[in-house]
Amino acid sequence: xxxxxxxxxxxAVFLFFLVFLIFCIARLFFxxxxxxxxxxxxxxxxxxxxxxxxxxxxxxYDSNLKPxxxxxxxxxxxxxxxxxxxxxxxxxxxxxxxxxNIDYGYLKDRLYRKKGFIWLARKITxxxxxxxxxxxxxxxxxxxxxxxxxPNGYLASHIIGLAGLDNKGxxxxxxxxxxxxxxxxxxxxxxxxxxxxxxxxxxxxxxxKEGYDLVLTMDEIIQxxxxxxxxxAVKKYNAKGASIIVIDPHSGAILALANRPNFDLNxxxxxxxxxxxxRSVCDLFEPGSVLKIVTASAALEEAKVxxxxxxxxxxxxxxxxxxxxxxxxxxxxxxxxxxIEQSSNIGTTKVAQILGPDILYRYIRLFxxxxxxxxxxxxxxxxxxxxxxxxxxxxxxxxxxxxxxGVSALQLVSAISxxxxxxxxxxxxxxxxxxxxxxxxxxxxxxxxxxKVVSVDTASRMKAILAGVIENGTGKLAKVSDFRVAGKTGTxxxxxxxxxxxxxxxxxxxxxxxxxxxxxxxxxxxxDEPHPYYFGGVVAxxxxxxxxxxxxxYLKIESSANYATALNETNTINQIxx
Numbered sequence: 001x002x003x004x005x006x007x008x009x010x011x012a013v014f015l016f017f018l019v020f021l022i023f024c025i026a027r028l029f030f031x032x033x034x035x036x037x038x039x040x041x042x043x044x045x046x047x048x049x050x051x052x053x054x055x056x057x058x059x060x061y062d063s064n065l066k067p068x069x070x071x072x073x074x075x076x077x078x079x080x081x082x083x084x085x086x087x088x089x090x091x092x093x094x095x096x097x098x099x100x101n102i103d104y105g106y107l108k109d110r111l112y113r114k115k116g117f118i119w120l121a122r123k124i125t126x127x128x129x130x131x132x133x134x135x136x137x138x139x140x141x142x143x144x145x146x147x148x149x150x151p152n153g154y155l156a157s158h159i160i161g162l163a164g165l166d167n168k169g170x171x172x173x174x175x176x177x178x179x180x181x182x183x184x185x186x187x188x189x190x191x192x193x194x195x196x197x198x199x200x201x202x203x204x205x206x207x208x209k210e211g212y213d214l215v216l217t218m219d220e221i222i223q224x225x226x227x228x229x230x231x232x233a234v235k236k237y238n239a240k241g242a243s244i245i246v247i248d249p250h251s252g253a254i255l256a257l258a259n260r261p262n263f264d265l266n267x268x269x270x271x272x273x274x275x276x277x278x279r280s281v282c283d284l285f286e287p288g289s290v291l292k293i294v295t296a297s298a299a300l301e302e303a304k305v306x307x308x309x310x311x312x313x314x315x316x317x318x319x320x321x322x323x324x325x326x327x328x329x330x331x332x333x334x335x336x337x338x339x340i341e342q343s344s345n346i347g348t349t350k351v352a353q354i355l356g357p358d359i360l361y362r363y364i365r366l367f368x369x370x371x372x373x374x375x376x377x378x379x380x381x382x383x384x385x386x387x388x389x390x391x392x393x394x395x396x397x398x399x400x401x402x403x404x405x406g407v408s409a410l411q412l413v414s415a416i417s418x419x420x421x422x423x424x425x426x427x428x429x430x431x432x433x434x435x436x437x438x439x440x441x442x443x444x445x446x447x448x449x450x451x452k453v454v455s456v457d458t459a460s461r462m463k464a465i466l467a468g469v470i471e472n473g474t475g476k477l478a479k480v481s482d483f484r485v486a487g488k489t490g491t492x493x494x495x496x497x498x499x500x501x502x503x504x505x506x507x508x509x510x511x512x513x514x515x516x517x518x519x520x521x522x523x524x525x526x527x528d529e530p531h532p533y534y535f536g537g538v539v540a541x542x543x544x545x546x547x548x549x550x551x552x553x554y555l556k557i558e559s560s561a562n563y564a565t566a567l568n569e570t571n572t573i574n575q576i577x578x
Contacts, residue, residue: 013343049195054145055183056437057167060160060174062220063255063432068160069174069265071146071167075129077121081111083139092137099131100124122165123147148174150265156223157262158278159216159377159430170268171276173214173430175378180434183211192230198260212442213435217253222246222551225254229546230525234260237539239510243409244278246547249513249522251447252426254375255551273577282379284406285526288492288536289343289474290511291402293419296340296465297501298363299351301458307337307465311347318346321393325349340465341473343489345401352400357388366453367415368425369407373450375428376557382409402492412511413524416488419466420513420522423459425450467516478512478541480549482559485543487512489536494529505529510540514548 002407015089060069072368077100084092093107100107100121110118121128123145148163161172169178186208226244234242239260259279263271277283299305316330327344339347352360370385384406387397398404405544410428418425427448434443454462466486468477474489490509493501508530513522525540525547 002508003128021572028522053186053208054167054212055149055185055208056146057163057183058181058213060181060214060216062216062218062223062368064219065215066220067151068156068216068218068220069163070149072145072149072152073144074123074147075126075142076119076123076145077129077132078117078119078141078143079111080139080141081113081115081118084111084137086112091285092140095135095137096120096132099128100481101437118549152220154262155227155254155267156258157265158259158280159218159223160233160265161378162265162268172215172278172377173262176376177214177431177434177567181211181214184209209396210437213437214431215433215435216430217248217255217432218257218430219229219255221554223256223258225550225554226547227258227262229543230258230260232546233525233527233530233539233543237527237533239539240529241279243276243281243524243530244284245409245413245524246551247413247417247428247522248424249420249519250426252414252417252428253432253447254428254430255521257430267529278377278379279526279528280379281375281379283408283496284381284383285408285528286405286492287407287412287505287509288402288490288507289345290412290488290490290509290536291405291407292343292348292400293415293462293466293488293511294363294367294369295348295352295355295360295400296336296368297454297458297462298355298360299336300461301363301454302355302359304354305336305351307335307461309336310334311336311339311344311350313339313344313346313350316346318349318397320349321399323383323394323397325397337465338473340488341468343469343474348400349397352396357391357396360396361385361388363453364405366451367418367427368411368450369405369415370467372447373410373414373428375410376445377428381408385410392449402490407460409524409526412509412526413522416511416513416524417522418453419462420461420486420519421459422456423452423454463516466512470512474535474537475510475512475541477537478545478548480514480545480552483514483548483557484516485512485514485544486516487541489541491534491536504531506534508536508539510536510544512544514550515557520555520557521548523547 057071059067062068065146089111093104093111096107097104102121110120122577129142159172161174162170163174164170166183169175207487226246230242230244242260247254247441257280261275263275310333312333313327313331314501315332316324316327325345327346331344332340334342334347364385370383372380372382395404414428416427427450429445431445432439435441463486466488467484469488470479470485475487478485478487488511492507494505494507496502510525510529513519525543527539530539
């Protein structure tokens, strides 16, 4: 009996260990085939430190290869909480908070996390980094990162835009061309010992791919001139805001673009939304009399009038349906040329009535209004123009003189450029080429023709009429001493919230080009709510004059007097040779 019980106990023990062995083998198989990836991941997290290697963001240059946006190397602070005893963390936070100017609670939350790597402050100043290094705190480390820096601060802020802390584009060119500028991140896996201390070895490293560089059409000197004169006008006339664009009329290349208010590219965190808004491409407004260039061009192109045709301007009051249209001062009989020179609303409206709504609408669209022009900046608007079937009985007296239509400053400068260059609407653009870090061109952006607007003959005749606006009409304050210039003034009433026109809020504008003989620049100036003076010929025209005067000298353009002398000499020689 004793032997039988003994054998039973032996078998029971053997069976227990056999079941236990089978369980262990099953557990090993389960870990091997179902949990191995998870456990390997935990082991790697314990012994490997993953650090992302940030690529160098591409540099942005002006047309003369002067840097406008660059990356500089700065220190970023991180912590390894496991290496810092809990009893020391409060004292460390008290020391770091005033140096970094960071909230005490924020630092406490991060240092008490159970992680092997945690950011405390990214891209700090050299002075702050040096102060922290002097504290010699175990568990705090620095890593080199790149920070976006803008050498010229406020200059060209609405062109360049800005990149955020993570070097991603947020506004302007930085945002539009982010995919070219940002490059591709790399990474490194650093080895750590059992105490989470980083060793000077890495298991794997993939180097980052640097971003491409951009070369703008913008000229830093022309940009400075434009911004300087815009600042003067805003200050002198207490304006709410303003915009200016300087463009090459033959190619569509933007030489300068600025708005007020603006912002410091290096201190964008404290900038309000008004300062960030790119008024030149985002703001919609009624243009006023500057739109008369469209009515005039259409009339000449369609051969409805000639420059010397007489138009009776009703002595300053003209009835259209239920509304009486007025001129800023009464006129009797004027030639068509004088109608544009004196900016007669009545004369322009009578010409528009000859054209009819359909033809006028077609030319408004041909000149680029009511659609996007495709500039390489974010936020461009298409503007607003109603189809003729939606016009009221008053529209034929409002739209030709720049009411009941919404435009942008960019559309206005493109429209005047079409007259300056012989009748072609060009696509405006800001980037001429993309380069790699070795200076090799990756991609070029040549001038792009959108469409033909009017004939060369019509454009030439319009040049002469718009030159007369400066010499004899409403734009006399835009006259430049050594150059013949052409342009058109505009003054428009802003709309009140109830839909009526304001009697104390205006937009003053001027569009023009120079020199008349062979235009190299076209300019639009828009000043929002100037006071006490608000006429375009008084507020905006002098800005045009000063910019033209300095830019043409900077570009070393021959004066109109010398041009005329040379032309006369050439004609004389040709006559003698005949």
